[in-house]
Amino acid sequence: MMSDxxxxxxxxxxxxxxxxxxxxxxxxxxxxxxxxxFAAFDAYGIGSNDVANAFATSVGAKSLSxxxxxxxxxxxxxxxxxxxxxxxxxxxxxxxLNVKDFAGQSETLMLGMFCSSIGSSLWVNLASYIGMxxxxxxxxxxxxxxxxxxxxxxxxxxxxxxxxxxxxxxLAIISSWGLSPALAGAFGAAIFLFTKYAILxxxxxxxxxxxxxxxxxxxGVTWTIVAFFMILKGAPELNEKYEIYEKKKTxxxxxxxxxxxxxxxxxxxxxxxxxxxxxxxxxxxxxHPRAKAWFERSEEEEAEIKAAKxxxxxxxxxxxxxxxTKLKGWAMSGLNKDVTTITDDLIGAKHAQTAHxxxxxxxxxxxxxxxxxxxxxxxxxxxxxxANDVANAIAPLCTVYHVWNTGYKDLGDKSATKVPxxxxxxxxxxxxxxxxxxxxxxxxxKNLGNNITYHSPSRGxxxxxxxxTTVLYASQQGKxxxxxxCITGATVGVxxxxxxxxxxxxxxxxxxxxxxxxxxxxxxxxxxxVFAFVAKAPKIRQFPSETNVWKxxxxxxxxxxxxxxGAVNFTDGNAAFxxxxxxxxxxxxxxxxxxxxxxxxxxxxxxN
Numbered sequence: 001m002m003s004d005x006x007x008x009x010x011x012x013x014x015x016x017x018x019x020x021x022x023x024x025x026x027x028x029x030x031x032x033x034x035x036x037x038f039a040a041f042d043a044y045g046i047g048s049n050d051v052a053n054a055f056a057t058s059v060g061a062k063s064l065s066x067x068x069x070x071x072x073x074x075x076x077x078x079x080x081x082x083x084x085x086x087x088x089x090x091x092x093x094x095x096x097l098n099v100k101d102f103a104g105q106s107e108t109l110m111l112g113m114f115c116s117s118i119g120s121s122l123w124v125n126l127a128s129y130i131g132m133x134x135x136x137x138x139x140x141x142x143x144x145x146x147x148x149x150x151x152x153x154x155x156x157x158x159x160x161x162x163x164x165x166x167x168x169x170x171l172a173i174i175s176s177w178g179l180s181p182a183l184a185g186a187f188g189a190a191i192f193l194f195t196k197y198a199i200l201x202x203x204x205x206x207x208x209x210x211x212x213x214x215x216x217x218x219x220g221v222t223w224t225i226v227a228f229f230m231i232l233k234g235a236p237e238l239n240e241k242y243e244i245y246e247k248k249k250t251x252x253x254x255x256x257x258x259x260x261x262x263x264x265x266x267x268x269x270x271x272x273x274x275x276x277x278x279x280x281x282x283x284x285x286x287x288h289p290r291a292k293a294w295f296e297r298s299e300e301e302e303a304e305i306k307a308a309k310x311x312x313x314x315x316x317x318x319x320x321x322x323x324x325t326k327l328k329g330w331a332m333s334g335l336n337k338d339v340t341t342i343t344d345d346l347i348g349a350k351h352a353q354t355a356h357x358x359x360x361x362x363x364x365x366x367x368x369x370x371x372x373x374x375x376x377x378x379x380x381x382x383x384x385x386x387a388n389d390v391a392n393a394i395a396p397l398c399t400v401y402h403v404w405n406t407g408y409k410d411l412g413d414k415s416a417t418k419v420p421x422x423x424x425x426x427x428x429x430x431x432x433x434x435x436x437x438x439x440x441x442x443x444x445x446k447n448l449g450n451n452i453t454y455h456s457p458s459r460g461x462x463x464x465x466x467x468x469t470t471v472l473y474a475s476q477q478g479k480x481x482x483x484x485x486c487i488t489g490a491t492v493g494v495x496x497x498x499x500x501x502x503x504x505x506x507x508x509x510x511x512x513x514x515x516x517x518x519x520x521x522x523x524x525x526x527x528x529x530v531f532a533f534v535a536k537a538p539k540i541r542q543f544p545s546e547t548n549v550w551k552x553x554x555x556x557x558x559x560x561x562x563x564x565x566g567a568v569n570f571t572d573g574n575a576a577f578x579x580x581x582x583x584x585x586x587x588x589x590x591x592x593x594x595x596x597x598x599x600x601x602x603x604x605x606x607x608n
Contacts, residue, residue, distance in 0.1 A: 024169070028107060031361055032401060032404045035114045035117060035401075039429070039432075040428070041121040041432075042396075043126040043394065044121075044388075044432050044436035044439075044440075045124030046136045046393050046433050047073075047435060049133060051077060053483065055441070056449040056487070059449055060339070061456050064375060074437075077383075077390070077434055078386065079564065082387040082426050082427050095149060096169065097147075097156060097157065099160065108535060111535055112399050113397075115528075115534065116527050117396045117400075118526065119142070119146055119456040119523045123139050123523040129440070131447040133448050135483075136393055138482060138519050141173060142523035144527070146524030146527040147528060147530055150527075153536070163220075179474075181488055182491070183481075186493060188462050188490030189462075189497055191461075192494045208366045209365055215372075217279065219275075224271045227274040231444070295368045296368075304593040340449065342451065346446065346508075347511050351502075359578035373404075381483075386430060390429050390433065397425060398421050398425055401425065418512070421432075452504065453494070460553040463493075466494070467489075470489075486515075492504055492509060501575060
């Protein structure tokens, strides 16, 4: 034990010198590589669940075949992700965690986001396999919550609070479970009711004539809303270049986008110009003889034309055993499914059949006019999804890569709440989303489409436009909504316009709602357990160069090692610094402290 006479009185900041070091990149290659694999699996699940939600109404209404929907999505999702995708992503999804908690241990943040991908991907793909529509964005949030609890307990999670209808943190997500479906249901019902009484109700040639006359108006309105959507939500780089809107906070701290006063008229003008341009084109096309012939073609005639085309295809029966044929059959296996017929294996199949019987059938040529409108709404909903949700979904991978590649030393700064989104990561995510939709999207389309209520092109158009309008409005108001919840709510809202509650398969609706509720805890449980097992398991002590901590001043430490004194008495530091063992020879050969976190974990907060 050292004597008081051997003490040296010195200032901490005189004796110690702050020295930052990045983590050793080569030590964590395995996390980055395996993280790529789980990010791909997560994106695969997004394609088979989230993107399938966007096209379920179009396929259910038979406006698009399953194969056509997947082909459109291959382009719209990928293009939306790569060209319009966010340039930055939240480090901690939805600001659920405080990055400052990870200051000095960025490698732990990297591990946490890696585990978040594991929890999210496993849950979303399981939900897709059993035909349960869930929000993949909420799965990422739930997984992040699980990591936060495993890292620092419940206090590490920003649970939030609600004031005057505005909620923050996790409560904002929970409140959206009822808000977004109700709002989308109201918008969808309003659109369909107008269509029903203005066009569909008279029936026969009258409704067909009205549909053709109002077709340009519907196209113009659709394009106007799409233009607003892409300007305000789908293309953040436009705002960075032209400063269209600014982010503000309400009294309760909820962020929302507000268009600048000098940009309101230009934005409205651009959106209306888009709408007017395509309305003129629609007015020309709808009166073209070929368009009229297509509108007036019946389903039976369509089936005959398809059968004739199939008959003209070459006979490949003698090639069935070849490797090329087998590979083609495997690649197309997810595209050759019947997702419109009500089968006994569906959830609440009897209720679904009753819902179809209660659904009012309208004049077929009139419905076919709305097919062309619905193709636009489905395609742009997919484009917007690629532009917005892909960057959110691959946020964990962005964080893993950024920490692994740069060390991410500035976790204590406000600017550290976001990390750059690399273009190759957006393309990587977009590719696997397309693969997921192609191979497994049919499961969600089968459950979420005709299994909830009877679908027709006029209904499907109202559902998609109602959902898209809800996402646009909620995003502008800073409300965290899910496209999955919105399209489900819009489907129910339009279905109720039949005037009979039995027009809805309520068992399927409850199944979907159950999935929304359990997504957060299930994804969080998996991610939290994996993180706890890995991060808090017994391990071999790392070399100092493998972590991101502060180091003692080498020169002063050498001076003290050769001194004859005893304990150091810090004159400007916490008392816990005093009487610590700094050299082996003075403390019965106990290993000396070389790094601040070994001696006093709270030192960095005090020093700053």
